[in-house]
Amino acid sequence: xxxxxxxxxxxxxxxxxWDRRLFDELxxxxxxxxxxxxxxxxGEKTALLDTVDPTKEHELLANLEKLGVKKIDYxxxxxxxxxxxxxxxxxxxxxxxxxxxxxxxxxxxxxDLLLIPDDKFITVNDRETVGLGDKTLEFIxxxxxxxxxxxxxxxxxDKILFTCDFFGSHLAxxxxxxxxxxxxxxxxxxxxxxxxxxxxxxxxxNLEKIKKLDMKIIAPSHGPVYDxxxxxxxxxxxxxxxxxxxxxxxxxxxxxxxxxxxxxYFAGALMERAITVKPFNLTKTDIGELAMALVDTATIVxxxxxxxxxxxxxxxxxxxxVNALRPKLKFASIIGSYGWxxxxxxxxKGILTNLKVEILAPVVVKGYxxxxxxxxxxNLADEILNKHKxxxxxxx
Numbered sequence: 001x002x003x004x005x006x007x008x009x010x011x012x013x014x015x016x017x018w019d020r021r022l023f024d025e026l027x028x029x030x031x032x033x034x035x036x037x038x039x040x041x042x043g044e045k046t047a048l049l050d051t052v053d054p055t056k057e058h059e060l061l062a063n064l065e066k067l068g069v070k071k072i073d074y075x076x077x078x079x080x081x082x083x084x085x086x087x088x089x090x091x092x093x094x095x096x097x098x099x100x101x102x103x104x105x106x107x108x109x110x111x112d113l114l115l116i117p118d119d120k121f122i123t124v125n126d127r128e129t130v131g132l133g134d135k136t137l138e139f140i141x142x143x144x145x146x147x148x149x150x151x152x153x154x155x156x157x158d159k160i161l162f163t164c165d166f167f168g169s170h171l172a173x174x175x176x177x178x179x180x181x182x183x184x185x186x187x188x189x190x191x192x193x194x195x196x197x198x199x200x201x202x203x204x205x206n207l208e209k210i211k212k213l214d215m216k217i218i219a220p221s222h223g224p225v226y227d228x229x230x231x232x233x234x235x236x237x238x239x240x241x242x243x244x245x246x247x248x249x250x251x252x253x254x255x256x257x258x259x260x261x262x263x264x265y266f267a268g269a270l271m272e273r274a275i276t277v278k279p280f281n282l283t284k285t286d287i288g289e290l291a292m293a294l295v296d297t298a299t300i301v302x303x304x305x306x307x308x309x310x311x312x313x314x315x316x317x318x319x320x321x322v323n324a325l326r327p328k329l330k331f332a333s334i335i336g337s338y339g340w341x342x343x344x345x346x347x348x349k350g351i352l353t354n355l356k357v358e359i360l361a362p363v364v365v366k367g368y369x370x371x372x373x374x375x376x377x378x379n380l381a382d383e384i385l386n387k388h389k390x391x392x393x394x395x396x
Contacts, residue, residue, distance in 0.1 A: 001062045006217060006225060007158050008133075009041040013048075013063040014221075015056035018172045023083075025059070028288050031187055032172025035083055035193045036221045038162060039064070042132020047074040048164050049153060050221055051087035060087055061094060071095060074122070074130060076137065077102040078164035079150045080109035084221055088114055097182050099392055101130060116145065126151075129327035130355045140209065142166060144202040146195050150208060152210070159216035164207070165195065169223030179229045184224060185235060186292075191222065192239055193291035193297075198326045200240045200300040207236060244298040244328055244392050247276040248384060251290055251322075251326040255282065258368045260306050264391035265374055266335060269381035275388070282314040287321065294327035298393050299384055300357075306338035310347045319351045326354050331387055333380060334362040335368070360384065 004012045006261050014037040021029050032103040035052035037060055046069065052060045064072075072095040077085055088110065092098055099122045100110065108122045124130065126141040145166045153162040169187040178184045196203060218226040218233075238282055254260035267277045278293045294300070300322065304315040311319070332352060334345050345362050363380055365373040388394040 002064070003063050006038070006160065006219065010155070010158060010160065011039045011041075011067060012176060012225070013039045013060060013067065014050075015052045015059040016174075017053070017056065017232075020172075022259070023175040023181065026096050026205065028286050029171075030286065030288075031170060033170040033222055034040075034172055035256070036219065036223075036225075037084075039067065040135060040137075042133060042135040043132075044133030046071060046075040047076055047101075047132060048072050048091065048139060050078055050164060051075070051091055052087035052166045055082040057087045057090050065116060066071065069095075072098040073132075076139075076162075077106055077110060078152065078162065078212050078221070078284070080100070080106050080113055080148060081147060081165075082113065084164060085110060085114060088116060092116070092120060092351070098334055101139075103139070103149060103151055104178075104367045109147075109149055110214045113144045116122055116189070142206045144199045145206055146199055148267070151331045154213060155172050157215050160219055161210065161213060161215050161217070161229075162219045164221045166220065167218055167226065168220040169238065173221040173224055175224050178224045178231065181231060185341060186230060187223065187232075188235060188337065189239065189295060190288050190292045192227045192236070193295050193325065194299045197239075197291070198324060198329065199297065200326065203236065204240045207233070207240070209329045239295050242328060243297045244330055244393055245276070246274075246388055247278060247293075247297040248299045249281055249290070249293045250277065250279040250303055251285070251318045252279060252307060253281070253314050254303075255307075255312070255344050257367070259303050259335070262335050262363070262365070262369050262377060263303050263339065265369070266377045266381065269378050270384070273381055273385045274394075275381075275385060282318055284342055287318070290318065291321070292323060292327055294306065294322065297327070298328065298388055298391075299331040299333070300329055301333045301335060301380075302356045304336040304344060304348070305335065309342035309344075311336075316351070319348055323352050323354045328349070329355055329357050330391060330393070331360055332357040333360040333384075334376070335380070337363065337365050337367060339367065358387070
């Protein structure tokens with residue numbers, strides 16, 4: 001439990017979760033996370049911005065007690081997901097005069113998720129403001145980063161933008177502000193890949209929406225605070241752009257060595273053509289690392305043996321996630337082997353319906369790869385190189 005000051009009268013009162021290793025029963029958290037909540041003391045009124053995960057309720061309440069908070073006038077709810085909203089009922093019980101300030105969509109979701117009564121809410125519109133005396137909170141709608149009800153709060157006088165999940169990073173750290181930029185870049189990119197990447201087009205619009213704000217600080221609800229906002233703004237501009245790198249990502253499974261031999265040979269062929277290769281053995285891979293690699297890559301080649309008549313189940317899962325994450329890939333292909341037949345290629349293609357990619361000719365062989373199969377892999381490597389050159393991914 002710790003309270004830290006961002007600026008005079010503005011405090012970080014959330015919680016660090018050093019030990020959490022899985023989010024939403026889906027996303028690995030190798031570096032833990034934090035649930036950032038902020039308290040703003042104005043000349044006349046006090047506002048709490050978001051709460052914390054229900055497992056950390058006692059820490060938030062203890063931090064408020066530590067600050068000597070007797071009254072909260074407003075609780076700003078940017079996003080209804082429970083890691084930020086889950087302690088709202090406890091806050092309303094401890095501070096019965098408080099009202100939740102949010103947009104109408106978020107209000108409806110909070111009433112459904114947490115059974116909060118209607119009379120506890122104040123709804124605000126896009127760009128509407130609430131005054132705290134000497135401080136002004138401006139609310140900015142930002143739907144689909146990453147739920148439909150998300151909004152931001154801009155504290156005008158102190159030039160702080162509170163963005164909830166947007167610009168976040170799952171990183172448990174004792175640093176209030178970003179100190180190790182390389183570490184934060186990595187964890188923020190992973191966070192973007194796993195959570196924000198499906199909404200890349202909408203994110204670009206929201207980046208434009210806040211472009212003209214004078215921002216001294218960006219304060220997200222996961223990870224450290226950015227006291228140099230351009231660091232994360234530039235990263236998001238890059239990740240959401242249409243630019244891709246001269247890279248091939250290869251998620252693969254091999255049951256008896258045939259597909260592994262093809263992957264090894266194919267990776268070498270790509271490297272000989274000066275293409276960066278990122279293979280991921282799905283029996284060993286943290287799926288978040290695969291997601292992060294997909295942020296920039298131009299091409300994915302999915303490699304699988306045939307199980308019964310289709311791809312390996314781990315490949316099905318990974319392909320489903322790739323399709324859900326909607327990376328800005330340009331090309332895709334499939335390699336692998338089979339024993340007696342099947343519809344592996346058709347099934348993998350059938351999963352990739354969200355991707356706007358050109359499918360390059362698969363290389364699927366019977367049994368262990370033979371000399372002519374290696375020549376086919378060489379041809380696929382040549383085709384990928386030529387496609388990258390045609391689209392100016394490789395500069396000639």
